[in-house]
Amino acid sequence: MCGIVGLFLKNDALRPKLGEMLTDMLITMTDRGPDSAGIAIYGAEGEGVKITVQSDDPAAFDGLDAVLAQVTGAEVSMKVLDTHAVLGLPEAAADAAVAALEEKGLRVMARGASMEIFKEVGLPRDVAERFALRAMGGSHGIGHTRMATESAVTTLGAHPFSTASDECLVHNGSLSNHNSLRRSLARDGFAVKTENDTEVGAAYISSRIAGGATLGEALEGTLEDLDGFFTFVMGTRNGFGVVRDPIACKPAVLAETDDYVAFGSEYRAFADLPGIETAKVWEPEPATVYFWER
């Protein structure tokens, strides 16, 4: 069992409140996943690229921006939030920066023009507080509360998983062909970092998008090529997608108003959303792809 929440804003006036709305939704899903929690937030875009890194010892962030500036010869900004730091730098310097960060033993959680990912082991309420999620604004975001089944309870085993720039995936369920798929994706150059099944699903979707598929086509592909149980919610720079396996035993509810599209594992997650009483609320059909893009 896991909990998923997602929010895609259609009304820009709500952007400053995205973090607050998502945090309340996330905490409501604590019963479904109390062992770890994470959130991907698509915030304001700057000039370059944002890289989110994690370290169990935040002392590793001391002077990190200066070190990266030296390595890449570019201007680097840094915002530290507990065990995570978000580095801002020009796109041209990103590859060198990622290589330097990995060499220093830091874990790269996310990279993209707008996406930042924060995830840790612990109760959703505590994780949200550590990263001050409530204060974050943005256009869309996805959150996950985890009750682990397929791999260990660790920071890297928490969701969301990102395997390409501005792309992330959260999952409720379990995949049964992830080992064979992990090997074939690695042969195609889409190596995953953990033993986790969801990361393989994320890499599969990233590989399809890299091959020219649209978000919708990539999600359609999961129905053919992934074996197991899944309710997936996927985030991209411009969009937000949902797909469930044909058996569809992992719960899912969608709600839409003129202001937003919301996803929840249960209706409870929507209880505080503005206008939910009159929203269109429905259960996504099995083996059917839903996505919204701006």
Added chain:
Amino acid sequence: MPSDNGVTTLDMSATELREINETLQSAAGSNRAFEVVNTRGAHAIAVGLDAPITVTVKGSTGYYCAGMNKQATVHVQGSVGPGVAENMMSGTVIIEGDASQYAGATAHGGLLVIKGNASSRCGISMKGIDIVVHGNIGHMSAFMAQKGNLVVLGDAGDALGDSLYEARLFVRGSVKSLGADCVEKEMRPEHIDLLADLLAKAGADAKPQEFKRYGSARKLYNFNIDHAGDY
């Protein structure tokens, strides 16, 4: 607190679910009326009731609303999560909105009316309940259904009535596919009468003649070595 019209209001924003259910369960022997407000999608509302009381649930609920119901009438003015009226024995449960997975699962008796749509596995392993869905039902509905009646005014999803026993299925719209051992059957006069009665009880505006009946071909009842590949 009882209001002027004799309805006792139970407020979930002020009272724990357990206390609300204890209040409803302890109403045995009475025919009182209650309303539950501020539900916010909570689970297990109005479960295990055993008295001819009336409970109006004002809002949407989560898992297992009105589970194990006996005698009571539970009216939900919203949508319900998975497992509504699961294992109901008697009484009536009415849902104004939609129902999620396995509505009325394993239920032995009573009437479940869903005015919106029901999703997958509606009436799975039903054992005597009558279920009337005004909208559509999802895939694998009435899987291994043993007894009772499932009436659908809209369409049915894939694998309707897979491995069915003696439950009767009536569908007015299309059936995406029939499950193993489920076949269309003739509508005889007694079925028309039965359906007319169920539609009237469920407040459904439909003619019995518009429905098709589905039931078990009874070929999976006993193991047949010649059919080993079919199991």
